[in-house]
Amino acid sequence: EVQLVESGGGLVQPGGSLRLSCAxxxxxxxxxxxxxxxxxxxxxxxxxxxIKLDGSEKYSVDSVKGRFTVSRDNAKNSLYLQMxxxxxxxxxxxxxxxxxxxxxxxxxxxxxxxxxVTVSS
Amino acid sequence: xxxxxxxxxxxxxxxxxxxxxxxxxxxxxxxxxxxxxxQQLPGTxxxxxxxxxxxxxxxxxxxxxxxxxxxxxxxxxxGLQAEDEADYYCQSYDSSLSAWVFGGGTxxxxx
Numbered sequence: 001e002v003q004l005v006e007s008g009g010g011l012v013q014p015g016g017s018l019r020l021s022c023a024x025x026x027x028x029x030x031x032x033x034x035x036x037x038x039x040x041x042x043x044x045x046x047x048x049x050x051i052k053l054d055g056s057e058k059y060s061v062d063s064v065k066g067r068f069t070v071s072r073d074n075a076k077n078s079l080y081l082q083m084x085x086x087x088x089x090x091x092x093x094x095x096x097x098x099x100x101x102x103x104x105x106x107x108x109x110x111x112x113x114x115x116x117v118t119v120s121s
Numbered sequence: 122x123x124x125x126x127x128x129x130x131x132x133x134x135x136x137x138x139x140x141x142x143x144x145x146x147x148x149x150x151x152x153x154x155x156x157x158x159x160q161q162l163p164g165t166x167x168x169x170x171x172x173x174x175x176x177x178x179x180x181x182x183x184x185x186x187x188x189x190x191x192x193x194x195x196x197x198x199x200g201l202q203a204e205d206e207a208d209y210y211c212q213s214y215d216s217s218l219s220a221w222v223f224g225g226g227t228x229x230x231x232x
Contacts, residue, residue, distance in 0.1 A: 037167075044123065044210065044223055044224070045167065045210050045212075045223040047221040047222065047223065050221070061220055102172060102173040102176070103173065105173065106214070107157040107172045108159070108169065108212070110169075111166040113166050
């Protein structure tokens with residue numbers, strides 16, 4: 001059974017940093033691209049970042065470029081999101097999601113339960 | 122303002138059929154990029170419902186179906202059940218933004 005378990009969320013002051021983790025199990029982690037998707041309270045879903053199998057390619061939404069860094073450790077079956085210079089508008093539940101490809105296009109086929117990040121003074 | 126436009130809400134009685142639209146543009150759906158659909162039950166994580174426009178993952182009932190035409194896509198739900206009450210999101214890729222994008226979400230109410 002595919003399982004994705006996020007951790008590391010919490011309350012942080014504006015300008016602060018936080019590192020999210022996602023522990024994966026039930027599949028060959030090194031064989032899948034992975035992603036972070038967030039959802040602000042009462043709002044819709046927003047893609048944040050993707051990372052390739054070996055970490056050699058990374059993509060992120062413009063609003064987090066230069067502040068957030070996605071990484072992975074295939075030996076530990078883990079995905080990470082380092083978040084710096086946090087802003088109030090980064091407040092959201094952050095989901096870890098597995099990416100599957102169909103004819104060259106990506107979709108998110110499994111999701112974790114999410115971890116809440118609150119940016120407030 | 123989401124790149125993909127969905128109606129904020131739809132509703133239907135048990136047993137009825139409802140559709141949820143997802144309207145994009147020439148840089149996403151109209152460019153030929155696939156549309157995927159997710160269901161988010163209250164208080165839970167999203168779940169993949171339809172991928173690559175019209176394909177159902179294992180375990181998703183055939184009451185759910187997807188289609189795509191031009192710059193739009195649709196999710197149809199037949200034989201509505203109370204357990205279908207949820208938020209539904211469409212997703213695609215936008216070449217102008219170089220980003221994976223979601224619709225704003227549609228809340229389905231089963232009357």
